Amino acid sequence: xxIARKSKRVxxxxxxxxxxxxxxxxxxxxxxxxxxIEAHYHLIEVxxxxxxxxxxxxxxxxxxxxxxxxxxxxxxxxxxxxxxxLSEQAAAMGAVNTIVVDDGRLIGHNTDASGFATAYRRLxxxxxxxxxxxxxxxxVGKAIAFALAGCGVTRLRLCDVDRSRAEALAGLLGTRxxxxxxxxxxxxxxxxxxxxxxxxxxMLPDRGIPIEPSAxxxxxxxxxxxxxxxxxxxxxxxxxxxATVMTGRELSIHQAVDAFRLFTGLEASExxxxxxxDSVTAAGETTEHAA
Numbered sequence: 672x673x674i675a676r677k678s679k680r681v682x683x684x685x686x687x688x689x690x691x692x693x694x695x696x697x698x699x700x701x702x703x704x705x706x707x708i709e710a711h712y713h714l715i716e717v718x719x720x721x722x723x724x725x726x727x728x729x730x731x732x733x734x735x736x737x738x739x740x741x742x743x744x745x746x747x748x749x750x751x752x753x754x755x756x757l758s759e760q761a762a763a764m765g766a767v768n769t770i771v772v773d774d775g776r777l778i779g780h781n782t783d784a785s786g787f788a789t790a791y792r793r794l795x796x797x798x799x800x801x802x803x804x805x806x807x808x809x810x811v812g813k814a815i816a817f818a819l820a821g822c823g824v825t826r827l828r829l830c831d832v833d834r835s836r837a838e839a840l841a842g843l844l845g846t847r848x849x850x851x852x853x854x855x856x857x858x859x860x861x862x863x864x865x866x867x868x869x870x871x872x873x874m875l876p877d878r879g880i881p882i883e884p885s886a887x888x889x890x891x892x893x894x895x896x897x898x899x900x901x902x903x904x905x906x907x908x909x910x911x912x913x914a915t916v917m918t919g920r921e922l923s924i925h926q927a928v929d930a931f932r933l934f935t936g937l938e939a940s941e942x943x944x945x946x947x948x949d950s951v952t953a954a955g956e957t958t959e960h961a962a
Contacts, residue, residue, distance in 0.1 A: 680708065680710070681709070682713070682735070683737065686725075687716065687744055688718040688719075688745065691716065696712035696713075697948070701943050705943040706938070715728060715740070725749055738935065739934045742767055742769070744809070748766050751767055764817050765843060766783075767780065768782055768814070781817075782926040783818075783926050785925070786922050787814060787922050787925070790894075791819060799864075801862070801863065804853070804863040804867065805859075806869060807868065809831075812867075812869030815896070821847070826848060826851070828860075830856050856881055860882060864892065865891055867894045869896050873904050873905055884911070887909050888914065891915070894916075896919055902918065903919075906918060923948060925941075
């Protein structure tokens with residue numbers, strides 16, 4: 672469902688932690704300017720928010736004139752029971768990254784799923800019945816699993832430090848794909864067509880890698896949901912192994928295009944959003960090297 676907007680000014684935001692590095696304010700405001708409207712995008716950075724905290728923040732969103740907000744780690748699943756409605760896909764996966772204020776009602780969507788689906792299709796892969804490994808089955812991992820299943824990937828291997836979360840996602844996927852639960856990231860990756868990191872591992876200041884580099888093969892494609900830094904330790908290892916690489920840029924840009932449409936009823940310029948994203952990541956890399 673696309674919400675028709677008449678206002679020339681929109682108030683948007685992002686709830687999560689940590690989010691100081693987020694490119695979303697710059698990309699959404701740039702998209703608005705290109706579409707002929709004005710947007711103010713506010714970061715709502717809150718650590719350790721309880722259910723009551725989130726409910727209070729969402730009530731503020733409802734009352735203060737926001738057109739909508741994005742939601743990121745670690746609240747993509749926690750906000751679900753606090754909303755007035757969900758898109759069909761968000762309801763199926765139990766995770767939300769975009770909330771639209773529709774006549775006082777908060778409606779949850781998941782543009783991580785639609786955005787990753789676009790990015791995957793553009794890889795031009797023909798993975799057939801080969802499995803794809805997903806490391807991490809939280810909010811973004813769920814979205815990626817549903818996206819891949821929707822793109823015709825028939826086999827998924829899930830790995831999570833909390834096995835019960837992976838099992839829960841397998842249950843949500845149902846008959847959309849054949850699902851295996853792997854004991855380790857390395858086991859999930861063995862013989863897989865692709866490997867996706869859906870965890871925060873590798874996001875600065877963390878410099879970890881979610882899988883042993885030796886497990887990555889040249890025949891595979893490797894994607895990371897993290898984009899701070901753009902070239903995570905995982906993607907550097909994948910590049911060294913000769914694998915096809917998808918940075919977090921692709922997911923970020925495509926989900927932003929879909930979110931802007933939901934917020935405003937207008938089409939965003941992918942080129943404008945991409946250029947704005949690149950300006951933020953370039954500045955971040957400069958800061959990192961200076962430090």
